[in-house]
Amino acid sequence: xxxxxxxxxxxxxxxxxxxxxxxxxxxxxxxxxxxxxxxxxxxxxxxxxxxxxxxxxxxxxxxxxxxxxxxxxxxxxxxxxxxxxxxxxxxxxxxxxxxxxxxxxxxxxxxxxxxxxxxxxxxxxxxxxxxxxxxxxxxxxxxxxxxxxxxxxxxxxxxxxxxxxxxxxxxxxxxxxxxxxxxxxxxxxxxxxxxx
Numbered sequence: 527x528x529x530x531x532x533x534x535x536x537x538x539x540x541x542x543x544x545x546x547x548x549x550x551x552x553x554x555x556x557x558x559x560x561x562x563x564x565x566x567x568x569x570x571x572x573x574x575x576x577x578x579x580x581x582x583x584x585x586x587x588x589x590x591x592x593x594x595x596x597x598x599x600x601x602x603x604x605x606x607x608x609x610x611x612x613x614x615x616x617x618x619x620x621x622x623x624x625x626x627x628x629x630x631x632x633x634x635x636x637x638x639x640x641x642x643x644x645x646x647x648x649x650x651x652x653x654x655x656x657x658x659x660x661x662x663x664x665x666x667x668x669x670x671x672x673x674x675x676x677x678x679x680x681x682x683x684x685x686x687x688x689x690x691x692x693x694x695x696x697x698x699x700x701x702x703x704x705x706x707x708x709x710x711x712x713x714x715x716x717x718x719x720x721x722x
Contacts, residue, residue, distance in 0.1 A: 538702030582632060586624075589669055591720040592705060594694075596713035606674045606693060608705060609647065610664065616700075618663045623698040628676055630691045634641045635679045643673040674720035687713055 595605035606628070612619065616694055621644055626637045648669040664670055674693070676685055685691060688711045695703040707721040 584703040587695045600715040627694040645671040
């Protein structure tokens with residue numbers, strides 16, 4: 527009869543401690559994996575938001591007036607100038623990669639860096655990060671004067687008195703910056719005008 531007798535011995539303190547430690551270790555590993563996945567997802571979401579904001583906002587903004595110079599006949603435009611600076615919080619922009627699109631109701635033309643004239647009006651002093659005066663990067667606290675000559679692409683019938691036009695600045699990163707203005711109702715030959 528004694529062979530059929532069951533022995534119901536409970537856990538000892540050591541066995542209970544081993545089981546408790548096993549549960550704690552498994553829970554710690556599981557929580558580490560869950561937290562790691564959560565942090566990874568949060569980081570990816572943050573990168574997506576930053577990328578979306580940088581693509582939706584322009585890297586540059588106008589600073590100061592937009593001016594045009596009347597041609598020798600006083601009926602057309604031979605020069606369009608405006609100032610650019612970095613948008614708030616923006617990273618440096620390589621001005622050699624910026625293009626400009628001038629459009630009216632009748633014509634659209636795109637100008638590359640080689641077809642425009644850039645003059646640094648404000649250069650950081652001392653020069654930042656090893657930048658030289660001809661590095662071509664527009665950095666914070668700097669301003670560049672952009673000069674576009676629409677002749678001979680635009681005649682006085684395309685870009686003449688009282689004509690609305692848009693200069694779209696297309697930086698290599700970020701959204702395009704449209705600058706819409708209207709030419710004066712009358713112009714004198716070879717004279718500069720601020721346009722609004």
